[in-house]
Amino acid sequence: MPAREPVRLGRKRPVPSCPNPLFLLWLTELRDEAKEKGLKIYYTYQKAINSLNKYPLPLKNAREAKILQNFGDGICKLLDDRLQKYYRQHGSNASIHILPETTPPAVRFDDNNLAPTKKKSAPSKGDSGRGEGEGGGKKKKKREYVPQKRSGGYAVLLALYRHCQMEGSKGYMFKLELQTEAQPLCDKSFTVPDLGSKYTAWSSVSTLIQKNLLLKTHNPARYSLTEEGMALAERLESAERGGEKERDREGGGGETRDERRGGRGGEGEKASYGDTERAEEEEVLDLTQSDEEETEDVLIGGNIQCKQELVKELQRNGVNFDVRKLNVGDFLWVAREKMDPVPGQLRAPCGRELVLDYIVERKRIDDLCGSIIDGRFREQKFRLKRCGLRRPVYLVEECGAAASHLSLPESTLQQAIVNTQVVDGLFVKRVQDVRESAAYLTVMTRYLNKLYKNRSLVTRSRELEGDLSEDQDDPSCSLISFAEFNHGAVKNKCQTVREVFARQLMQISGLSGDKAAAIIQEYPTPHSLLTAYDRCSNELEREKLLSSVRYGKLKRNLGPALSRTVYQLYCTKGPLT
Structure with missing residues (x-):
């Protein structure tokens, strides 16, 4: 009996990850051309690519793609035009669900020539920085992309991977929760760019999407790992734990984490960094029964790492500051009692602290957009109005060019801002950038210092908030203690x-x-x-x-x-x- 030949396992032809490879190829080309020309439609093509990558069924023509998210009439018409050219080139019976034998994976279709042509490669040094698959630096382009340790991409991959390992995980994360979980793993801020730069750690998300490591779907956006992203994140997690050191090119993150741990619980610049991404500002005035003593201005801010520019502006304006965690709002002012040193004691005893009736909620326009989409906006306004302080202020920061990439129309945002002042009764102050925010807070600090100077302040309970005077020029001198205010503003406390x-x-x-x-x-x-x-x-x-x-x-x-x-x-x- 003749011996049987060994069975060969595997497929004759590799199955593409997407059942519509031609449409995916053409969309990628359109995206790359738009990126080279600096067109904003680049983002639209990228969203369409993400939708097509997730669709598991083959499409018969471009019109069927309308059922997919981010596929409009314009994109479908472009795909249909290319499909007709493809049929004329390869025949009306040519399959569109596999790439033709003569078409290598990396091709570019010339609009003036129907035949697919290979991408040009040039040995010049100037081309070494081009996109993947273009000329120059071939060895460098073949290397697998691995984000630098404690970079934005590194933190996002690890945060998503750890979330997926949790019992009951939904497999995806929203932007805000992903930023919150990834921030401790990154040395840069996910919300505020460094001085002299317009990019944050979150900017690396677009790179992860382009490298097919991350998927962005739905509205509000949901972020999840692809199979390649899950495999890379698993290796990064092993390296983080010390099991593997593959591609670990930077290891200076430990010192930064230790410094942050060492900075918790102190005072001044070493004050406790809260879980919020915003700064809390307070002016510390004298709490005294005497009309002759002077007051001192001290600003109590928040997460200095995320608000370096704001802090520097306040320092230039001569406003002292401190750091604390606030459970509602971003900035407020307190009056602090001056205490005389006690003989035999090294330090003077701590004085009482009363919260002035002014509190500021700072909103960048992009954060305002996100809070409207996920429902935080109404809840934040409700909590601000119920916090016990009668002068809530909404500080809206336009944030420049970032406003052009918002997911809500401008008319919707303007209506929300108007409703905040007219319907909800909150005073709205609009500024252009961080510098104007700091200027407004500085002016408010000096104004409140003058307004409450030489006044006798007494403590009241938060339960009496409805009995306050409504006269703007005659501020109430019956104030809530800072401890009672902050405790009453806890978001997840036991509720009635x-x-x-x-x-x-x-x-x-x-x-x-x-x-x-x-x-x-x-x-x-x-x-x-x-x-x-x-x-x-x-x-x-x-x-x-x-x-x-x-x-x-x-x-x-x-x-x-x-x-x-x-x-x-x-x-x-x-x-x-």
Whole structure:
């Protein structure tokens, strides 16, 4: 019996990762051409590439691609034109689901010549910095891309990998949570560029997407690792733990982490860095019963690493600062009692600290856009209005060229800013950049120093916040202690049923904080509301139960539409339609 030949495992032809390789090839060419010309449509092509990479089924023509996200009429028409040229070149029966034998993977279609042509390569030194597959530096281009240790790309890959290893992980992360998790793994800020630069650590995400290591999908954006990204992140994690040192080209991150750990819990520049990415500013005024003592101005800021430029501007303006964590808002001012040294003690005892009635929430326009999309905007305004301070300020920073890449139209953002002042009653101050933000905070510091100078200040409880005077020129001298204010502003503290009920109501579209407050004033708990529904005699009466509830300063009615929505939410059995 003749011996059988050894069985050869494997495929005759490598299966492409995308079932639509020609469309993917043409989109990549369009993207590269747009990038070379500096056109913004480059980002549109990149989004279309990401959508096509995820689609698991073959497309028969370009019109079918309209079902995919980021595929509009324009892109589909371009693909259809190229498809017709391709059929004329290779025949009407040519398959579009595999690359033709004569077409190598790295090709460029010339619009003036229907035949695919290889990308040009030149040995000159000037071409060494071109994109992948172009001329010059062939050995360098063949090396696998590995992000530098403690860079933005390195931190993003590790943060996503560790998230995926957690039990119950959803396999993706939103931008803000990804930035929060990746920041401790990176030496640069993910939100604020270094001095003299317009790039942050987050800028490396586009490189990860281009290298097919990261996927960006949905709106709001969801970020997840590809198979290649998961494999690379696993090796980076092993190297981080000391198991492997492959491609570990920079190892100076330990000192930075130790310095950050060593900086926690101190005072001044060594004050505790909070989990927020924003700076908290306070002016420290004298807390005294005497009208003759002078005051000293001290600014209490936040994460200096993320706000270097702001801190430098405040230093140039002669404003002293300190660093603390605030549970609501970005900047506020406190009055600190001056204490005389005690004989026999090295340091003077700590004086009381009272919070002035002014608090500032700083919003870059891109952060404002993100907070509107993910729902933080309404909650932040609600918490700011309920923090116990009567002069909340919204400081909106335009942030220059970054405003041209926002995911919401400008009209929507302008309407949100107007509503913040007109509907929510918060004072809005608009500035162009960090320098103007620092200038505004400096002027406010000097103004408040003069306003509260030579005044006797007393402590009040936060429960009395509704009894404050509304006269702007006669500020209240009855103030909340800093400890009570910050403790009361904790976001994830134990909440009462009333507070949870208010948060539930605010999740309804169109139901603002004032409207929720008016409802819980009448019905403090869901049980009391359901009991009121049970007392109604018919369905129509239940739907209109809340329509006459008055809210806000103008005491307007809640209206039948919102009343019906609330009723349906709490009384409909089964899923809502």
